[in-house]
Amino acid sequence: MKIAFYGSSLLSSYWNGAATYYRGLLKALAGLGYEITFYEPDVYDRQKNRDIDCPDWCSVVVYDATPQALAQVTARAAEADIVVKASGVGFEDEALLLEVLRHARPDALKVFWDVDAPATLAQLRDEPDHPLLRSLRKIDLVLTYGGGDPVVYAYRALGAAHCIPIYNALDPDTHHPVQPDDRFAAELGFLGNRLPDREKRVETFFLQPAARNPAKTFLLGGAGWGDKPKSSNVHWIDHVGTRDHNAFNVTPKAVLNISRDSMANNGFSPATRVFEAAGAGACLITDAWIGIELFLKPDEEILVARDGQDVTEILATLTLQQARAIGAAALRRVLAEHTYTRRAAMADETFRRFAKRPSIKAAE
Template structure:
């Protein structure tokens, strides 16, 4: 089956947290025989910060950030069996949704793939006139999300979605795996994440505050936007970390930290890509608490859960290098066993085939 996928970017992770998810899942779907074309706009300097070349498992079409170019690439939806519009493309999202759905042929499966469901749902609740409401009820066959669990599924059904199914983040063991330590990332605790409004306060609480209280330990902060943020002298801010360095970033420190955005933590069931990247590198991860962690990793054995910054501090003070290595190894074994993109692609394949059959029948009626 042919998939036309309209998303933010496959080639660049620059200000694009969905890149790892797209790459892992679409590569695994291609391995199952899907013919995929990914359409991404040339915006936000992402093309200047590419961190992979166009892959051989997916055709990538980069289009100019203009309405004319958008209209041209959405015409290609007419040739696809499955048309996917992802959330958060970042350029004329509403127009992209309208045009891609309009060009999809009658028997095609039309999917809205939400990579930030809490944000999307908040926007829809705040705007009853949003075009997505009409699209969900009349033109979108299926909503897929990369997290959110039952709360997100319930909310999407309440606002009119025919069906909503989570396809969670996972690990691609070919790209994220243990590697040799790199002195650039040597630390007792590291965190990698861009500076975002609904993450900043939690980074202050879970990372910067413990760092200030532990002057004898070293902390490394990666991600875009933190340059003017006040931080203690034992925090080394290193800026954007390209995906090619993620394995070393995760493999080197004694522990790495996962901090969910506020909306993700409140909804739960939303493991970030960094959770699986870190586990794939056999890193010992400390995470902020959120509902659903136990579906993915076991607290105290495969991951360490902190309710606040004080917990982070105490966990670090008690964590020996030997225990950290043991937790990281257990996490790696768990995700390889249950949480790879091959597992997720098998789920997506079953869903596609089930819903595509319904779409063909309905188109013929």
């Protein structure tokens, strides 16, 4: 069965937090027999900052950020049995949605895949004429990479026929334990781009604890932080490509997950970073959000901080032996329950349940 997937970028994680999710899930779906073509626009210098080559499990079409190129790639939606428009593609998202739906065959399964559901839902509530809101009746299935029941109920209330979370997870082939790397040595590391709806929380959970602990080294990775005021013990290393994520995660004593405002307020939204860090066997400290225990057990597989003072207190008492034990427990849990192989099996079952044909095998 053929999938046409219109997303931000498969080839580059530069200003693209969904890259790990796309790669892990689509690779696992390809392993189940799906033939996938991923369409991504050439925007935000992502093509200049690729961190993987074109994979053998998925065809990738990079198109220019022009109306003409958009028209060409959306016309190819007619070739697919499943047509996916993801949120946050980054170029003419509204036009892309409308054109993909227009070109999709009547018998194709039409999917909106939301990789930032709380933010999307807030936008839909503020913009009653938004094209997505008007198009929900033409969409067979809304999938999200997090959000739990609050997101499901919200999408159903707005008119979605079906909404199902397919959560972030781990690809053990790409995120796994490695040897520590002195480049990333620190007491605490945080990896994340500078975004308006996360910046205040980064100040609270990372920069303020760093300022209170001048004798300890804090490592900050991610684009956009160059002109951000930081204490002298914060070492900023700009964008960190996915090939260095494992070493970044395992080298500091602990690493930090900081949710964006909308994700934290909604809950049930583990970032890709949670599973990347756990997959590397890192000791992860996360900001508090509802639903953490569904994925990792607090105090045993993950440490939870309500604010910056909690982060400071955790670092004051956390030993290297304790950190390694927590990281090892997290690794065991995600390998057992939270891999993209498991998520793809759920997506496969969902596609076959809602597709307008009996099953993949029957279609082959």
